[in-house]
Amino acid sequence: MEKKTMPAFKGTKEQEEQLKEVIESHKGQEGAAIPVLHKAQDIYGYLPIEVQTMIAEGLNVPLAEIYGIVTFYTQFSLYPKGQHQISVCLGTACYVKGSGDILEKIKERLGIDVGECTPDGRFSIDATRCIGACGLAPVLTVNDDVYGRLTVDDVDDIFKKYE
Amino acid sequence: MVNLKINGQDVSVPEGYTILDAAREVGINIPTLCYLKDINQIGACRMCLVEVKGARALQAACVYPVAEGIEVFTNSEKARNARRTTLELILSNHERKCLTCIRNRNCELQSLAEELGVDNIRFEGENTKYEIDDESTSLVRDNNKCILCRRCIAACDNQGISIISCVNRGFSTEVAASFGKSMAEVGCIYCGQCIVSCPVGALYEKNDIPKVQRAIDDPEKHVVVQTAPAVRAALGEEFGLPMGTPVTGKMVAALRRLGFDKVFDTDTAADVTIMEEGTEFIQRFTNQGKLPLITSCSPGWVKYCEHYYPEFIDNLSTAKSPMEIFGAIIKSYYAEKSGIDKDNIYSVAIMPCTSKKFEAARPEHSSSGSQDIDASLTTRELARMIKQAGINFAELPDEEFDQPFGIATGAGVIFGTTGGVMEAAIRTVYEILEKKPLENVNIKEVRGLEGIKEATLKIAGKDVKIAVAHGTKNASILLEKVKAGEHYDFIEIMACPGGCINGGGQPIVDSKTRAKVNFKDERAKALYSEDEASTIRKSHENPYVQALYKEYFGEPCSHKAHELLHTHYTKRPKY
Incomplete structure (x- = not known):
């Protein structure tokens, strides 16, 4: 299958902490995925597999569903912005x-x-x-x-x- | 009761029925495509549009609940035109290679095109092109055939796995795993429930017929075949026989005519599994070993455990599945006994299962020196081979399995349905622990299609708490209970809802038939009737199994048995 090359993920410990807080504050809420994804994109600038996996795991939502949402809405980006x-x-x-x-x-x-x-x-x-x-x-x-x-x-x- | 009118006819149905249910109740057919009873009822494909008097737009009958006094028209010009246009649009972006499609003449889309009299597709637009995903050992996904009905997504959700979803948007929408990964790279357990839910040819098993055919055609090869219990309960459906007809004798005859040198019954190996697993249970139960012991015959369940519940790996019985036990015995005991070089034996298994292809390919399943099972075919693949060979299945005489593995017990037969392994194990465990015959061998507590079945049995003065779960979603519910502190001694888990009778390799039951009959029940009945008719119904009483231990293994869980009949498991990533 076609695999695209991606810049390596360079998330920091601070970013991860921030994301965890966001996930924690939305846990158990219905429809939590979209607001969490928005905030995650604010934190990281984009939504790579590492970030989506953390969200899937944290919200207990299948990764496939998260990925489905991210690829549906054009506001969400799978790729970082370049220099x-x-x-x-x-x-x-x-x-x-x-x-x-x-x-x-x-x-x-x-x-x-x-x-x-x-x-x-x-x-x-x-x-x-x-x-x-x-x-x-x-x-x-x-x-x-x-x-x-x-x-x-x-x-x-x-x-x-x-x- | 709710009263309504459909096409002018008075209809009275219980509350909660949809228009589709109500229409079917009085024999009015409304076409459907994305609808799959109890699994996918989302009104997405718009094939079931009907006119409801007073409503502004056409309504999807599969999700529209009946209401008192409504008037429905299923066959008005407006409804017919809308359905036809919808179907033409679906067809316009469908790879219409029907003649060479695996689902030719067994395709719900094809049937609809015929039923609706589509004689022309007015929309010749752009066609999306997708790469076929055939990287796994078990499943092939061809999105060029996909009509986005989402039945596979619902089936995967129904299993609690959810590794596929709709990705992208609009015309670029496709059903796929996340991040463009192949099914081989995500936590797919290859249960194949997506395949048996697919209305078209977008999902099918990896074709292993050519390699089996090559082995049969090779005069040097001694080709041995074994057939799992659930296969005989469903194979007849591929040849127009009524659902639930056991076709054991005809299946054996067909396999001989296909050129297999020996036709053996996996049920015999199921009896060996019971000897090993039962002994393992008794050892763990009496010596305070790791409990609950969980069965390991279902490769979908085993893979599920490895990906999603690795903390239970030590609870899995180390006894191999019947297929692999047989594989190891054929290339060791059988080869020695019949004086055939094991390297010249080609060992084939006919399974109701797509995950068995993965199990067969596991590197640890090579205790004989090479892969113990060379090829694992689904029930559907066997049906294809029979058709291709020009065998008139329905008119075949009944033939018997070959010896020395031709006699199995009723216990081995019921392995094919949920609760069967537990029932078979209890029949043996009881007699070993109680040292007296079990009077009533029918253990009704573990039968039937309830998602999780539990019972506490009194054996040798002790309470034995057992549970049976089928479908990995139910397995997950049960395992969470165990994690929360609930005690069980012995658990049976089958990956597929209903057990192997509804395996991912079984004949496909179309949506309309599923809505009418409980095919799992029908197929299970075929197995229970064979069990009832068996003269021997307990695994440990199988004379061939007794001889096997006497001549070769010594006793269950002996050193030699451990070498050949037991295995180990690997933690696998969830993502």
Whole structure:
């Protein structure tokens, strides 16, 4: 079966303590999984197998059910965000101006899909809805840097700044 | 009683019935797909939509409770069109390779397409493509065939295991274990309850027919086969015989015609299991050993214990299951006695079970020097072999098992149903401890389909507290009681609800039949009737078993018996 490479889990003792507290405060409540997952994502930034297993064990809910919830809602992420978070706008204006092709090029270059992070933890890709910079379409951001009026050929130049 | 009208007909049914129940009661068929009585009743697939007068939208009959005075139309144009469109949409994203599908002509989706007269699929949309998961020893999952009915998820939940769920969303939804793992990498016990719940060909057993066929075709190989008790109680269903017909004689005849050199009865080995396990119980009971002793014949239960209750590993009987006991005996005692090189023996087991494939592959089950069991086939695989060989099963004469392992006792036969192992063990343990014959061998307290059965028996002046659980969810409830301090001396656990008669390798009973008849009861009756008809009903009275101990093992739990007939267990991760 297909196995995706993941950056190694780097959870700290403090984070684990925090999560345990959250689990403890929701234990026995009906529908506890979703609020606990939200807080767990706040603590760790994402929800890897290690975190989901702690939640499953702590709430006595099957891991498969937890994983089902996490993969159902787009707010939950299985992957950490990279040191450089690339967000490609797929709003209507950007999309008709070719942001889909730009996104494809970035995915190809990094070898990861939308929502994922490179195994070295440096880059992650998100596809966003309209970010309100339609005049610059197509637009992408890397952390707080905005790049507009792009073509597929600009992608390599942008990466040079971060490599 | 609640009064309603279905298609203009007055119907009166008890409160709590659904429209589906009420309609079936008066012989009106409403199509269903995700519905599986007592297991999955969630109204997800929308195949059972009906019109309820006054309701704004069509309603799912399988979850809509009857109410006084409602008028239901199951066959209106609106309902028919909605069902048909739904079915076409399901079919549009289904890999329609019916001719080569393992469930061809035994598929609820295929039957529905016929029943609803689908002659065209109007929606030719995108098709999802999934990799087939065949990494485990036992199960294959092919999501290209999956229709997302969730019956397998419910069956797994019903076992208290819950290792699969719906993952992702919308068009990308699929039924899978977490984190893209194979069934071989999660705590799956391979009970196969998901397989027997699947309406289509998305789940099936690992096909071991080719390797068995190769062995049969090899003139050098001496191919020996053994058949578990539950197989004879259900095999007939694959050939149109009424449910609950024992087909022991025809099954033996069919196996001979398939080319097996010797056809043996696993029940004989079940008698040996009782000698070993019974002796082990007496030793632990009288010498203050670890109690409760828990049976270990069900490989699904054993794997469940290893993954989820490793703290009970020391409670498991070290006696091997009947299949493995037989495997060890065939390649040692039988090989020596019949002068056949054990390396030329190919040992096949026909089991009602998918987890037996895993048990057969356990590295510790090689006391004869090589794997004691070379292949374990399900009841369904045997039926396939019989069909492929062009054998007219229903017209076969009744034939007898081969000697020296052809005589089994009634005790060995009832191993195939919940409570059977306990009943068989008590028949022997009682006589050994009391040193007098047991008058009434029918131990009714452990029979029947109640989830957990308990009794306290007086044996040799002492109270012996026994319990029987079937289905791993019930096992878990019972084990939690033990952990909470409740004392038991002897516990029988079977992984599958009802025991082996409802094993994951048994013929598939479709949803409609399940709603009408209690197939577990019917199959169990076949076994109890064979027990009643047996001249010998206690394991220790089996003359072949007595000879086996006299000639070879000395006595139960002897050094040699321990070498060949006992095993050990391994703690396995939960996740």
